Amino acid sequence: MRISALAAAAGLPLATVKYYLREGLLHPGTSTSATQATYDESHVRRLRLIRALTGAVGLSVQQARAILALVDDPGDDLYATLGRAVGSLPPTAAEPSADDPDPFPRARAALEALDQVYDPRFAAVAQLESALAAAEAAGMPISEERLLEYGRRLREIAAFDLERMPREPHAAVEYTVLGTALYEPVILALRRLAHQDAAARRELGA
């Protein structure tokens, strides 16, 4: 297809598609003349991914570029690449001080209680630390009982997610990034709706 048809298929303005081409986020089409190229389904899929990252996920073009580089070149250590890709997603956690021997005490204790891997280089550790600290500061610290209950259910969800991860490395990075970022709002909405459902069934206030 021509570039105008590609833009229409992706639901993007032509200028935006040209911008992504110039910036190298979108791979070039096949040249059919000195001034024309043809595009295929791979370009439509790529634009859909760029649109998700810069739209629903809320990344800047520079942040999206970093993630697309990992999708394009997952390297030999897929585990490390998946960690870096997820670590590039919001929320951005503050870097710990290099001098601090124990920068994430709450997250470390929580992961020990859950018998899970503790690796302070992983961005979600800093994210957990600040979430636990905020709950504590508000006078609603997460009890160990609650931590174990949440942790158990979320491990079940994570196991489901991982079982369905594509084996092919490029697809695995894309699945992990989008499945993390796009399914998180689904999970939060479902929890709120489960509260509402449980409360309605108990006929609170009725």
Next chain:
Amino acid sequence: MRISALAAAAGLPLATVKYYLREGLLHPGTSTSATQATYDESHVRRLRLIRALTGAVGLSVQQARAILALVDDPGDDLYATLGRAVGSLPPTAAEPSADDPDPFPRARAALEALDQVYDPRFAAVAQLESALAAAEAAGMPISEERLLEYGRRLREIAAFDLERMPREPHAAVEYTVLGTALYEPVILALRRLAHQDAAARRELGA
């Protein structure tokens, strides 16, 4: 305690405490003279709540005021009050068009599949609709299998949350608001860490 000691106990600048007093978010102290008043533990707790709402939860003072009004006066229909309080939390969903007979088709179908209450007035329904639409647009729609798995685990978490809700109505509203907003980042961080843990155990890429 004097107002300066109150500010110190709450970890807030004195000017901020005075501002909350003037705005009526914080209840007055007991007057001890024409120009002085004394404050107690109830003021410290209230400031901690205001700080959580305007800090970690990210509300404006006006939004916090609306939630504090529900904490202060839960009314007779606690179920409706809890729904309104949670509906006042971010993310803000777009109002559906009054003309649209089925404004949330994806969310309605999902809740039917989950055999849960569908009430389009509840803000989390619009939130679920936009989350499902974003996943679909990115070419990663939530499958029915995934929906049922997530829904089941989140109902288990929600049942745990609801069992621990205080019976006293003012405390119930506060618990619901803070337990929704402050525990959501904990849940997302725990899911990401559960992915990492599961991946590490499978020694992906090793």
